[in-house]
Amino acid sequence: MPTAALPAEGHLLIVGAGLAGYHTARGVRANGHTGPITIFGEETRPAYDRPALSKAYLTGAVAEEDLLLDDPEDPLDVTWVSGVGVVSLSGNPEGTETLGVHTADGRFHPGDAVVITTGASALSLPVASSEQGISARPYVLRNMEDALALRETSLQGLAVAVVGGGFLALEAAATCTERGAGSVTVAAGEQLPGARRLGTAVGEAILSAHQAHGVQFAPPARAQAVRSCTRGHEVILAAGETITADVVICAIGAKPRTEWLLDSAVQLTSGHGAVMCDDTGATCIPGVYAAGDCAQWASHSSGLRPVGHWQEAVEEAAVVAAALTGADPVPLQEPYFWSDQFDLRIQGAGRIHLADEVTVVDGTPQEGNLLVHYARGGQNLGILGINRLRDVTRWRKQRRIRPAQLHSPAAEHPMTVGSHPTAAETAPTAA
Template sequence: MSDVVVVGAGLAGFHTAAALRRLGHQGGLTVLGAEEHAPYDRPPLSKAFLGGSLTAADLALDDPDAPLDVVWERGVRVVGLQAGAAGAPHRVLLADGTDRRAEHVVVATGADAVRLGDHMPGAHVLRTIEDAERLRAERLAGARVVVVGDGFVALEAASTVVELGAASVVVAGPEERPLERRYGPELAASLLALHARRGVVCRGGARAVAVTSGADGRAAGVMLADGTHLDADVVVVGIGARPATAWLAGSAVVRDATGHVDCDARGATSVPGVWAVGDCARWNDEVRGPMRCAGHWQDALDHAATVAAALVGAPAPAVTEPYCWSEQHGVMVQVAGHLAGGERATVLDGSVDGADLLLRYDRDGEEVAVLGMNRPREVTRWRRSRRPRPVPTPLVAAESGPTRSLEDA
């Protein structure tokens, strides 16, 4: 029997395993992953990998010269979890009818790209290496491209296909201006100006209802709710991601209404010995905001370090401010701090005309976040200035039952 089974061989799963070994865990460690690939980094999928300047080998997370001492099982889909009663091992159920037993199970199954209905003939999403390869294989030079969605991944895809020579790129998003609701009018105006300068048309207030196809089965465009049809040779759908946690249905692991696994501030779920990290998890974290939902690269790393520490009985790493970034048309957008909604933004420097901007966000008179466009130094300085805080106690899971560290087990 393995001491720890990690379900999901993505960023969070990989880093959980790496942190466990780094912290001295010497027991069995198995990582189960549905993909055939070794764990890889996803951010380049909409940027340099899609653009062709990185290969799949460049995305690999494990170091070929010093590989992790882990049993990797690739191409295996987990379909269920049976929690062990009274100290008995948990059973992780695989699609082939076999199981893996472990005292501790780390749920790291990430998220799946949301699709525009069940039928998206010839249209693309961006979540896996294969998705990016398929889009890259399209004849993008000279193509009319419609990108559905106005979040970071959609805007990055728009920027990369421009770079690849698309004849026209329309971003059809539900907001009047991209990312306005979350980050405010200043960033929205800047992004609009940036994309417009590169020839991308951001069509706001556009509710896409379907991808249409021609007689050849290829995507022919996108139908909007107001009856407008946006003609396209290539359609990319970037409307978000949904936690890949359906396999936990029927288990005692509590998920919220959106399917995220509910966790305390150390990643413990409602079932002792079951933990969750990365995009599939929602951590109850007082510093970063109550019931904060992950979805960014840095969250996956922070979760992994915290859960690994809990598993080996080490002190929890201090909680730092959330952080994420995006890159569009060569401009680095970075956000540090926690935006819960309703903050007021102030322009500290630069202007909203495009590629140079520094914003500060305040909530109830307190500075809570900064956003920089091409301002890496200022954002880094702000992150360093924020004192990491200890993980709050008591833990949610500790109230519903004992959490066992590997040392106790």
């Protein structure tokens, strides 16, 4: 039986009340932990699911309560500390400093273990100066407040510019069209949205579906900045062109929310500032773990797994929960992501980001029923289906890793470490 990192009656502190934080607490309780659990979250809302923020929530099809992670009929036995941010971490690799966290209200909270699940914050375009002296920032879609601000803005007849070529940007473009925007223009930075990550045929299918609903695409040049003008706002592209719009939505990625750890003993990656962990989520400080969008596990840094998927956060939470409680190790399954855009249900599974061979197995981009296989060196690594639920589900079931396979390197990491681009460079944007 593995050794538990958290004493049976020990106090667990979870910093971050999002998907990874909630599922860590849920997993720890499911594994039999009876000690206190405290979850800290800056937002005053209960923990909620985020994928619908760019889709059903934005259209009003679902309400906030529909997105809540905790079951009001059977709530988790945890203490929620909401609306108060954590400002620093106490603890060091030598174990000579008391483990715990400091909150913005000046309090210190000691704990027997700490799990960092603070997620990531949305990146945005720089705001260029304008002759009018007005500097309105673009909308982003990272949390409930972001989505609520956009949902409460009437788009009827307005011109909308969406910056970004990932699934979040494309979902936002589709949703704005469905909400009655007069025009929607996407600045994706490439001729075919998603083609660099998923292949030409997938990019053609996405482009075709959006254009069929009236969405326009800007020339394939990266957006540089946004500025206010007499007609609303202008998105400035690298090639010199501008897109004029009444509303600008920016979906160009996210940065780990780890600024509060800069003075701690936790090691952060030099590029994005993510928390460096092994593949159990453990950091360099005993008793401190990290999971979700703020963390870079060893398999992320080696390029063997993509970063930022919804499924990845849930599975990492289960791995961390097992490590904390001494339960049997939990295997990470093949990565999985999905996106809903108009009548397209896009699902991908496997290590697509490592592939250099893309083969259309069935369907056409125009019909929106593609089935695509991804390989490297003749070895099948992944699958993507557009409106092909059965095919993708079958592939995932065949690749499912069971606990007995955990000690087989071929089962967990079939590719050679060090010979591939990193996941941060090539991973698809997750829904």
